[in-house]
Amino acid sequence: MWYPSDHHRSFYLSIRQDALRIFLVLTFLVFSLNSLWAAEPIKLRGIKGNDDRILIENYQYPWSAIGRINKESGGFCTGTLIAPKLVLTAAHCVWNKRRKVWLKPHTIHFLAGYRRGSFIDHAKGVKYHLSPTYNPNKSKTLNVAAKDWVFIELDKDMSNLVGTMAVAPIGKNEFVKLVAAKTNFIQAGYSQDKSHILSVNKDCPMKSYNKMLNIAVHTCDAVHGDSGSPIFYKDKGTYKVGYIHVATTKKGQSQGIAVAGSAIVKHLKKLGYWKQAQTAQAPKKS
Numbered sequence: 001m002w003y004p005s006d007h008h009r010s011f012y013l014s015i016r017q018d019a020l021r022i023f024l025v026l027t028f029l030v031f032s033l034n035s036l037w038a039a040e041p042i043k044l045r046g047i048k049g050n051d052d053r054i055l056i057e058n059y060q061y062p063w064s065a066i067g068r069i070n071k072e073s074g075g076f077c078t079g080t081l082i083a084p085k086l087v088l089t090a091a092h093c094v095w096n097k098r099r100k101v102w103l104k105p106h107t108i109h110f111l112a113g114y115r116r117g118s119f120i121d122h123a124k125g126v127k128y129h130l131s132p133t134y135n136p137n138k139s140k141t142l143n144v145a146a147k148d149w150v151f152i153e154l155d156k157d158m159s160n161l162v163g164t165m166a167v168a169p170i171g172k173n174e175f176v177k178l179v180a181a182k183t184n185f186i187q188a189g190y191s192q193d194k195s196h197i198l199s200v201n202k203d204c205p206m207k208s209y210n211k212m213l214n215i216a217v218h219t220c221d222a223v224h225g226d227s228g229s230p231i232f233y234k235d236k237g238t239y240k241v242g243y244i245h246v247a248t249t250k251k252g253q254s255q256g257i258a259v260a261g262s263a264i265v266k267h268l269k270k271l272g273y274w275k276q277a278q279t280a281q282a283p284k285k286s
Contacts (some may be wrong), residue, residue, distance in 0.1 A: 017133040031138060053199040053221050059113040061282050062239040063198055064162040067095060067112035068190045068232060069152075071103060076260065078189035078229035079110055079152065080241055082167050083214035083276035085123075088264065089228030090246045091150040094128060095136040100146060102128070110154060112162040121161045129271055131263075140247065145257045146213035148246040149228075149264055150271070157264055159281055167281040168240040171262040174214065175209040178233070178242070187220045189229030194247045204231055207255070208245075214263040216243055218256040231258055238280045 055065050069077045069089055077093035087110050095183045105125035113120030129151040138144050170178070187204040190197075204220035218231065231243040243258035268274040 018110040031256050050219055051099060052201055052203070053194070054202065055194065056188070056198040056200055057115075059115055059120060059198070062165060062232070063188065063200075064113040064283060065165050065239075066120070066188050066198060067162075068114040068195075070109040070111060072109070073103060076190060077227045078197065080228075080230040080244075081110075081112060081159065081162060081164045082151075083164060083273055084157040084243065084281075085154045086273060086277065087152040087154060088167070088230075088244060089150060089152065089239065090244060091131055091134045091147065091148045092136055092246070093228050094130075094150055094152070097136075100137065101238040102130075105152070108152060110152065112158055114196075115198065121158040123158055125152045126155045127148070127153040129153070129267070131267065140250075142210070142213055142215060142257065144282045145247045146210075146215045146263070148261050149244060149267075151268075151271070156265050160284045164277075164281045165230065166238055166240045167264055167268065167277045168233075168235070168242045168261045169265040170260050171214065171244045172209050172211040174262075175206065175260070179206060183233050185218075185220075185231050185233050185242065187194075187218070187226070187229060187231045189226035189227050189245065192224040206231075206258075209260070214260045216258045216260055218243070218245070218258055220256060240280065 065081045067079055067081070069079045069087070077089055079087040079089035082088045091201055094108060096103055105127055108125035110123050110125070111119040131147045131149050134147040135144065138267045168174070185204040185206055187201040188198055191199045202222035203219055206216050206218050226245050229245045230241040231245060232239055232241045242261050245256055245258050247257040249255045249257065265274060268277050
């Protein structure tokens, strides 16, 4: 039987000590990098200053009327049920930018009250009602953003389960009055970095209004995925969508762009949906 000599013992001990040193160094590096990443998260365009978003865990009304719009081609946006079978969102959400075609309505899925893989109800699209003058091929300017909305007709009525929000015909005069009254606006959407749960800005400052384009500038935190998300308020117990978020400025200080309700309501009236969309409906208790 062979027994290691003192020389061999010293050699093996040296190898073990070297291996231990390497293990300890690598462990230190891993923990150091993790601490660095935790301390300095990547800041997305659309987060203005501190990240003020909170996560919603309890999907009672009005959160239940907001849902994630999933596209079979990939990607998602945020939408709001504004009538029994009608969802309001941004028009660019149903445009296939790579193929330069509109997505087929039946490939759009609205998941009301979506949270971590579960949802309150689900419906598929059957038809679009696009903003009459929206052109997705044009460069992204305020003129294009001002026309960036669409109504998606669903294949079933889910209002009894999730409720609906009313659309408020906010124009310049209403904007001034609401700001002067210090009205609290709330924005809620499925953000790119929090894609499986609703993130909410409970205080969404509305900064200015463009009367010619009927768009408003806001400074609440909104990123990719929040497109089409409602900016709403409570008026005498009724939840009303005053704007929808459609874009974030790319140059200078980050600002959000929202289409005002006045332009959306004009389209609803033309389609014959205004009577349904001007009144909010809470879910009916089973």
